[in-house]
Amino acid sequence: MDDEHDDLDLLFARAAPPAPATDFGPQARVRLRAIRGARRLTLLALVDLIALALLPLLAFLIGAEVAASDAWSLLRLAFEDRALAIGARDEIVRALVLAVPWRFVLLASLNALFLLALTSYLLRATDAVDAMRMRTAR
């Protein structure tokens, strides 16, 4: 053994040089796609969370507006006095319709639809990321 090369150097010199992976390029592309996909899904999930947070806020506004009207008293009367509820159903229905804060109901419905569509898309889109993950793991 000479002074300049120790055992470890000899061992490395004897070892066969590692063969470059034949599918390095495609694997790198798949991994890049997986990273991009995961980041995109995370951004969409944040939008989903914002929509989810808006839902109780809109519900709060609906509840507050209905409570401020005479709707609760009217509903209680309609449940307690069935004869009156049947006899004056037109007035009761009209008053209830007028008591509903339709603008908030519309906003909450739109928000719920958006939430539903985005969540469905997110759950379906995870397939692609999972498939890419499996391919890069092999």
Place this chain on the structure above:
Amino acid sequence: MTDRLIRGWGWVGVHRFLVGWAVAMLGLVAFSGGIAFGAARETAPSPALRPGPVETVARVQSTAVEAVVIGRRPNGWVVRTRTDELLIVRTSDATTYRLKNKPADANAVRRGAKVLILGRPAPREGVMIARVIAVRGQIRNPVAPPEAIGLPR
């Protein structure tokens, strides 16, 4: 970090039904909780009798109004709504009265009675034509005479 993100989304993909149900349940709880919280926070003022003069007349658009009777008029009642506005309730022979969820007559309506009026708003502002007046209780506050609280004759 990126690997964790990819693994995390992979996990979501495997358990997508569970995640979907969790999001749906969370949305449902958030919505119903929001409604309940909003209704609990907004405690609507109960119509009550106050000693001060009534300054505004109610612009009624609804067909149902909860109010407290503060005075009687030859062809109806004067009531104060929960928004502290004055409303003149016109009655006719067709008007029916309910007390404790049973038919009653006009004598069931007294000053200080908490009533729910069903009918239609009259063309004149601050006037409602009653079809049904349901007495829902009696407020405890002392009832001031109509003249003392500045009611128009």
